[in-house]
Amino acid sequence: MKKLLLTGLLSFIAGQAAADGHSEALLGKLREKVRSFTSYKLDFTAAVEGDGTVEGNLVVSGRRFAAKVRGQELYYDGKTLWNYIPGQREVTIERLDPNNPSVLSNPPKLMNIDPQDYNHRSLPSHTTAKGKVLQVVELTPKVATPDYTSMTLYIDPATSLPERISIVTPSSEQPVELHVGNIRTGVPVTESTFRFDAAAHPGTEVIDFR
Numbered sequence: 001m002k003k004l005l006l007t008g009l010l011s012f013i014a015g016q017a018a019a020d021g022h023s024e025a026l027l028g029k030l031r032e033k034v035r036s037f038t039s040y041k042l043d044f045t046a047a048v049e050g051d052g053t054v055e056g057n058l059v060v061s062g063r064r065f066a067a068k069v070r071g072q073e074l075y076y077d078g079k080t081l082w083n084y085i086p087g088q089r090e091v092t093i094e095r096l097d098p099n100n101p102s103v104l105s106n107p108p109k110l111m112n113i114d115p116q117d118y119n120h121r122s123l124p125s126h127t128t129a130k131g132k133v134l135q136v137v138e139l140t141p142k143v144a145t146p147d148y149t150s151m152t153l154y155i156d157p158a159t160s161l162p163e164r165i166s167i168v169t170p171s172s173e174q175p176v177e178l179h180v181g182n183i184r185t186g187v188p189v190t191e192s193t194f195r196f197d198a199a200a201h202p203g204t205e206v207i208d209f210r
Contacts, residue, residue, distance in 0.1 A: 022122040023137045027115040029160040030153075034111045039189045042111075043181035049172045059187065060108045063098050064194040067107055074107075075196045080210070082196035091196055094209040103167070104147040110165060110178075113153075117142060126154055134163060146170065 034040075039061035046069070047053050056069030067074040075082040081096040096106065103109045118139040126134045134154040141148075147169065154164040165178040198204065 020121055022135075023120045024115055026122070026135055026137050026153075026155055026160075027113055027120065030111070030155065030162070031113060031115070033160045037185045039187050040183055040185045041187045042183045045179045045181065047177040047179075049174045049176075058107055058110075059189065059193060060111070061189045061194070063108065064189075065108050066194050073196075075194050077191065077194040080195075084196055084201070084204070088205075089201075089203060090205045090207065091198075091201070092207045092209065093196075102141075102145045102147045103151060104169075111162070113139070123152070128163075132156070132163075 037060075039059070041057060041059045043055070043057045045053055045055050048070075051070065054070050056067060059066045063076075063078050065074070065076050071085065071087055073082075073084040073086070075084070076096055078098065079095070081094050082091055083094075084091040098106070100106045118141055120137055120139045123136040123138055126136050128134065135157055137153045137155065138150060139153070140150045148167050149170055150168045152166040152175075153162045154166075155161065156163045161180070161183065163180055165180065167176040167178065169176060198206070
């Protein structure tokens with residue numbers, strides 16, 4: 001009996017190690033793929049508790065990004081973050097730590113994930129309604145953040161990119177379900193892509209926290 005228990009325990013440990021190795025490989029392929037893009041634009045839909053389903057898009061080049069979602073526009077040029085709300089004619093300016101591990105505060109980290117920032121493991125494959133089989137990786141940040149507690153990637157093995165991202169937040173009973181749509185790489189960008197143009201928005205109230 002002891003031998004059987006020991007054998008079962010060793011098999012379980014070996015299975016866990018294999019799963020961790022698998023998730024490491026999947027995340028490595030994802031990061032390598034995203035880092036090969038000089039720039040990219042992705043469209044997404046997000047199911048948010050209390051807000052229903054919202055649409056948005058994200059443009060990324062290196063650490064810089066510009067995003068539009070839920071009536072907000074975000075611009076980050078690598079140093080300064082502008083959060084513009086057209087409906088309120090208000091823009092908030094602040095500094096953003098580029099090393100902030102939070103995927104909600106630093107959107108490019110949704111795709112460019114460093115495995116060293118997380119405890120991660122593989123979960124059973126997920127089959128979509130259309131029969132596509134996705135590889136699943138669960139990630140828990142090693143550095144606690146108030147924004148979210150865990151994240152699950154559903155990765156298309158044909159592209160090594162996530163098709164769906166589920167984010168568990170402490171403020172909501174249901175996770176934020178992010179569905180990644182079209183991804184266009186090598187999109188043309190300039191410095192102005194990632195900076196708020198105050199001249200083009202006269203009368204906007206500026207709240208500067210820098």
